[in-house]
Amino acid sequence: MAASTASRLSPPRFHVPPRSPHPPLRRSRFSLVRAAKLEAVLSIGTHLIPHPRKAASGGEDAFFANSDAGGVFAIADGVSGWAEKDVNPALFSRELMRNSSNFLNDEEVNGDPQILLMKAHAATSSIGSATVIIAVLEKSGTLKIASVGDCGLKVIRKGQVMFSISPQEHYFDCPYQISSEAAGQTYQDALVCSVNLMDGDMIVSGSDGLFDNIFDQEIISTISESSGVDEAAKALAELARKHSVDVTFDSPYSMEARSKGFDVPWWKKLLGAKLIGGKMDDITVVVAQVKTVAVPDEGGDIEEQKGNEQGIAVA
Secondary structure (H helix, E strand, C coil): HHHHHHHHHCCCCCCCCCCCCCCCCCCCCEEEEEEEEEEEEEEEEEEEEEEEHHHHCCCEEEEECCCCCCCCCEEEEEEEHHHHCCCHHHHHHHHHHHHHHHHHCCCCCCCCCCHHHHHHHHCCCEEECEEEEEECCCCCCEEEEEEEEEEEEEEEEECCCECCCCCEECCCCCECCCCCCCCCHHHHEEEEEEEECCCCCEEEECHHHHHHHCCCHHHHHHHHHHCHHHHEEEEEEHHHHHHCCCCCCCCCHHHHHHHCCCCCCHHHCCCCCCCEECCCEEEEEEEEEEEEEEEEEEEEEEEEECCCCCCCCCC
């Protein structure tokens, strides 16, 4: 009986294989992947239609656009009054835009449109003046704007104008302007603002030839019917040109003129007449769409957990 009990209480025996000199590799639940971050960039389309009487010379508007980094664009509208002094108004606006493009990567500018305007203006030697707008998109999605005069900019989000800048005027039809003359405005007079943008936002900017001849709702509908930024810019410019030569179109320009006291003589008013029609001008249009892209993060690799949590970590 005792022997039987002792037998039952003996510890069980297990076969233990000899340990291999090369232990098996354990499969890790983690693997190295390249980290990525989201950056905002602009897809930009442009179109310019000169004033009908200035088509041979290309008009007096000038612009540049660059999609490097986040993206930047600028428009300068040469003031036509200089032609009365035998000065070509296009020379100033074109040189101002050329200098803006040249100083874009200047260390002092550092993505600031107001500083870019300062340096471009200081380097411009042509006689004349121009209204101007410069817009720079930071990779974070913030659009920084510096504007002198009545070039316009609107941001359209989900079929609505959610941001618009106001023109600067001394009085009706006499906007602020960057000038070669000491009495003119400088970068210090610029309207400076910024707006946070989202993926898919549309930016519509242009000289006054666009916004004097086209209403916001027309801009929205034209954008929605266009397949891309190039087509949208061209369609907006052509619609503005069509309105500009239509003497029966009650344009934004004619409506503003009446609101400022400009109208037909009183005796024409008695006959039911009123100041009406589009405004012929150079028409420059920039349409840009905000897109967010994932780019490699130069900070290095990160570990990614396998299984149900697979995916690249996005900062």
